[in-house]
Amino acid sequence: MTRPDRDFRTLDKDLGRITVAESALFHAVRPILRLGAGILLAVSLIFLTLGVTGQQPGLVAIGGGFIVAGWLGLSIGANDIANSLGPAVGAGAIAVGPGLVLVGLAEIAGATLAGQAVTHRLAEGIVDIAVLSGAGGQIVMLAALIAAAGWITVATAANLPVSTSHSIVGAIAGAGLAAAGAQAMSWGGIAAMALAWMLTPLAAAALAGALLALLRIKVAEAPDRGAAARAWLPPMIGAMVGLFVAFIVTLLPVLSLRLPAALLPGAVAGLATAALMRRRVGRILAEASGDRLGMKRLLRQPLLFAAVMMAFAHGAGDAGNVAGPLLVILTPAHQAPLPVPLLLLAVAGTFMALGGLLFGRQLVGVIGEGITRLNPARAFCITLATAMIVLIASSRGLPVSSTHVAVGGVFGVGFVREMLDRRAERKRADLPVEERRRRQLIRRSHVVTITAAWVVTVPVTALLSGLCCLAMLRLAGI
Template identity: 75%
Template sequence: MKRPDRQFEVLDKDLRRITVAEAAQFHAVRPVLRLGSVILLGVALLFLALALTGRQPGLVAIGAGFLVAGWLGLSIGANDIANSLGPAVGAGAIAIGPGLLLVGLAEIAGAVLAGHVVAHRLAGGIVDPGVLENAAQGQVMMLAALIGAAAWITVATAASLPVSTSHSIVGAIAGAGFAAAGASALSWGGILSIALAWVVTPFASALLAGALLTLLRIRVAEAPDRLAAARAWLPPLVGAMVGLFVAYVATLLPALSLRLPMALLPGIAAGLAVALLMRRRLAKVLSDADEKPGMKRILRQPLLFAAVMMGFAHGAGDAGNVAGPLLVILMPSQDGSVQVPLAMLALAGATIALGAILFGRRLVGMVSEGITRLNPVRAFCITLATAMIVLVASGLGLPVSSTHVAVGGVFGVGFVREMLDRRSNAKRAAPLPAEERRRRMLIRRSHVATITVAWMVTVPITALLGALCCMAMLRVTGV
């Protein structure tokens, strides 16, 4: 007998999928963890040798900084690639190999074109470089922050804790800056704005993903003629998203130097072209289909676009976690006026892409083929909403967690789906038992609590690790 309340389990199922995906993530990225452990041990031995020989600390900081920053990039790529590519591979829009390459290129493009804003924020927006006694102290401080963040990410990932690289590096920089020059060195306004973004972005993603799901559910999925409705609504929707994305990218290209409203011209052209091509593709699907096509087939190309957009957004946001501290180590300055070289952003994006290509295949396969796969409609809404929110945050120079933003989207589509189901099924046989309602509430609270605790614990722990590393390294180097 079919359970009458089955449709009310959607959010709980999606949350359980996230839990399984987190477990799969640990098993898929174990090689990265082993590499991180070796690098951290090597850096420790490097500074032990420095203490014994008295060699130049600046050269040691540069070498160690490259090692730790490179590992962070690999770890970011390996851990987060499934958020971008999993839904598109699961829908059959692209194979894993070409998908990894495509999203990897999008990561590099995002890093090169838009990663400088977050990099500048991390390099000079958390700790005021002018308060430090000398530039060498800034080098040691940022290296200590990298080591503290890397150590916590390694330990937390091994313990299957869903920590964020962005949260880790911000906390570690703040702790190292406090150890180097005291509380007066910290830019409390910058720290507060970042913390506020961490709170606001998951809710913004939930609202946007819920709005997208409402549109697709009412206008397309539940329409009497689903394909005709898809031809009417999906091309303009995806065209608008592509147009806005291209307009945003046009403002970032140095060769064009476009500003609004002129940047809207290439965006409008790209949006119209994509809408036309998608309309033709849907017409071909209609002519080739022997029966009513499912939403999985209809949304293949939109999911692929969302994956590319998510890769670009991820590169724009997370490349700064690598390039920001590395900028201070390689080009120390006490006035914060140093520009982020494109080569450094490209290197940061390349390490993230390399981590995705080398270590992400297994995780993408598990997420796209196993029980962790989301419904294509919900996956499209979540991926697109996450990409847009992360892009906005990156444009403002705010390092946010793409995973936590995505979980906000999961809650948004889950609650909207349940609300729509209640309206369409008012004659449901019986209300849920009190025990069942309590169980589902506990499931949802546990996920909110996990994310909240991971955020609240990560920042103080990485701040403490960054401070301890900084004090030890300042003592060893004598800077």
């Protein structure tokens, strides 16, 4: 018997995943908040000492930069680990401990192999650091790190879903504006990033919705679900693996292959994956009783691979939040373009991986259980779409929020599912006006909360970093 009210609840339950994540986050990363507050206090005391003694500001900037950037990397890893690993843990594809290690390694790999573009953008694409001499550029980036870290600490304690990428972009812009004026700003680069922030959730919504429509129309609603799963799932998963392998091959400096040449190893990996998936689907069908074919069991391994993709994409996109400012701090004699050492990217990725390992276990467990109760097929579509969109944005040097992109995927999946239900002319229960309004407000509340966090973050961090930068420049006598 079909439950008539399920259409009203589906999108609200999926959006509840974000609410559960935000509530669990506060309790899971409370140690990081204390650590962050202590670090910010320590850096403040360092610069107070600088003002009194008149010591070299460059050395202080390097030391303070590493301290704050390290905490920022830990915070990023702890905050976003559930976005990558939660669905796979919830589906039973992997235990939390091995999963944390696996996605941590993927974070480091993504940061090292694919983090250069975003790092360059944050180091040189917001403010022209070349107009600042020596320690001036170092202080600009240190002020940006302190402002972003301070805002993230306060916002996390207040349970606000802020983005690290938005925070660091606003902070760099504010410090650069305070130190060098409007003529030093790259307004075109800032506009490109703002446009990406608006378009990437929409792109994730479209892609996640299309993936769900394919799974549901071709498999879930097929007359013979077993035959449909055997026909559609292997090539779909094989294409996912093949494209990702081809992308990885283009990043390997040893091979230096462009995309057309990289398609060959990608095709080999995709065909091998499709063959393995076909065998797995056949084994599951043989063990299934009657027509009871569970998508959760079919999608366990694909969910795990999507988690690895998501962690790799997260490392590629968010490592620049740590490595970009550090690159300027460590290179006082600015020459464009600044070379990005692989070691710096690896250090940034390691900070994020450690954050997940140290503080992510509790959060992953909570989110994983919540996603399991929803639907592994929807979790797969959202995770895969988010990973692909974040990878595309990162390859173009655009720092985007993986959480905000995932929210777009949640909405895309929910709206496509409702559209398919209407197309099938399924009956809905008549609900009272008050109940319909309450359910509509639940959806609007998520949009308002996330949009407000996006709108507020940039000006707040810009103001904080601008004030911090002016104070430190005055203390350093620059």
